[in-house]
Amino acid sequence: MKTKKRNMVPYFFILPAFLIHVCIVAIPSLSTFVMSLYDWNGLGNGKFIGLDNFIEIFQDPIVKKAIWHNIQWLLIFITIPLILGFTAAILISSLHRSQMLFRTIYFIPYVISAAVAGRIWMAYMNPYYGLNNFFAKIGLESLSKMQWLGNPKISLFSVAFVDNWHWWGFIMVLFLGALQQIDPTLYEAARVDGANRFQELWHVSIPGIRPTIAFVLIMTIMWSFLTFDYVYVMTKGGPAYSTEILATYIYGNAFVKYRAGYANALCVVQSVICIFIYFFQKWVSKKGGLEDD
């Protein structure tokens, strides 16, 4: 009797967390897959329509646009913040007293709310009351006429710029943390062998942080297809769908048009893209030797 009672204790410990999470996350996630087969407005019972939602997605021109914007987003975020973060991490890893100061400053944009950061930059990018006044004053006439968020040709890049502002410091800290775990004797050995700064970087630093590079790549690629906050806060997908991405399109369908079934089908497409990319990336990094097993 006594032993039986003791065996139950671990379950009492783990079950509260598990049950809350299953009810709020796991079961609804599964129901997303089921409801993607329904024509459903969120209220009452939906009508089973098989794969019709998915057929509609493949014919929906806005979905194509959105995915293309996600791909552009990916190309921006897999290069710029990584290069900035990596360069800054390499440079400040050789500093001593000021290292903490730089790290603290670079990380600030990452801790503030996307809602606020987005609005602050919207104010700066306001064509009449924002930075354009400053550009006009210092004589940059062409810049001062720019509609940063209103011009469909550049609006996506304007939003990506702001998201980058918030994001690159985080990448920097990840790289810095990894660089600090490299065994210092490896650098000494390289120096004894007469390696210059560049060779040290290429033969010691980069191999030393390979797992972090692989992790950052996977994370960036998947998050590029999930990103929402900055685009929604700054442009809501507009103007003229020029910044529409999968997440904002899903949001609009679910909570503005109340097409919950269609939104769920889009969520399924989004998840499938992420899962596919995850395994593709794993395969590539294994081939390229970024990961060990």
Place this chain on the structure above:
Amino acid sequence: MTKKRMTGKGILFGFLKWFFLIGMAAFAAVPLIQVLLNSFRSDAECKTMPIGFPDQWTLDNWSETWKIGGYATAYFNSIFTAAVVIVLVLTVTGLGAYAISKLEFKGREFFNAYFFVAISLPGFLYIVPDYFAMNSIGLVDTRWSLIIIYTATNIPFNMLLLKTFLSGIPRELEEAAKIDGCNELNSFLKITLPLAKPMFLTIAILVFVNVWNEFLWSNTFISSDALKLVATRFVKFTGEHSSNMARIYTASCITIAPIIILYLFFSRKFIEGMTSGSVKG
């Protein structure tokens, strides 16, 4: 380093290095400092020149924005929600992480794997069913909807953090307590909990920041002003006063001030907490 001869190339490299580092620091910090400066300008001045120091300093924006924006209510809502979520998350992840890291039982590996996978599930996978399910039982537009959701979404990551931390505490300590007659819960409360205090503080800070900054869920679930948290209240306010630039800058300051202050005090905990789990050595 100092022994090195300063060649021409070395000087150029040093110059470029400091130019880059200081330039990036300015890129990160100046936009925020400028927001603070602009909150002391009149609206007209913000509109003609949003860069540099104000010509005439004024404090009117702050009292006006605080009052019109209903920030007292919004602050209360955010702090109340965060406090409840912190207590819930610490309780359930504390117990759960203790079980996973210290106790032997059937299914332990399953629970461990479950929370590990759960970290990477995107919110968009379950926000639609959650919304309509909560809508049908009348939870939408109540505090409880956000409290329940924030608790659930904050569990997996913090569970992992705490589990890793607890694994580092020698099991002998708890065994000794049990020989002295403590049951499992008491040895958790008396031995493990005091040792894990720093990690509990880290988790509390992370959860607070998450709740304070969160936008997607609170924007979707809460529509009445009296219940809005700071971030969503801010978005609504700036939408309504979009032509008053001074108020937008001031509202931004009011919204991020607590987080920035907390960050300046606990920057190490912020950075370690927010990046742990990502750096796999």
